[in-house]
Amino acid sequence: MKNTIVTHYGDYDPVGLGEYLRIKNKRTDRTELYLPENLEELVAKYGSEELLAKSRKLMPELRGSSDKAVRRVVSILNSTGRALEQELLLSLPR
Secondary structure: OOOOOEEEOOOEOHHHHHHHHHHHHHOHHHEEEOOOOOHHHHHHHHOEHHHHHHOHHHHHHHHOOOOHHHHHHHHHHHHHOOEEOOOOOOOOOO
């Protein structure tokens, strides 16, 4: 597992970004945040203003992040005024 890359498919909201940063803090060079190319469109179309409002207090810390992917998502959240939940189920061989 030492060489395994972790791709975080979390929610695009402050809580999800915080989860990603906690994982990355433990596995610095082997953790990435999944960012679809059309993320801004998806957030604008399917995102929720209420979801962002619920966790807005976490935004100042995220704005100060040195992580490029987090800064991109924070910029999208700021510009759309929305956050996006996503669900993912993976089936992996045993």
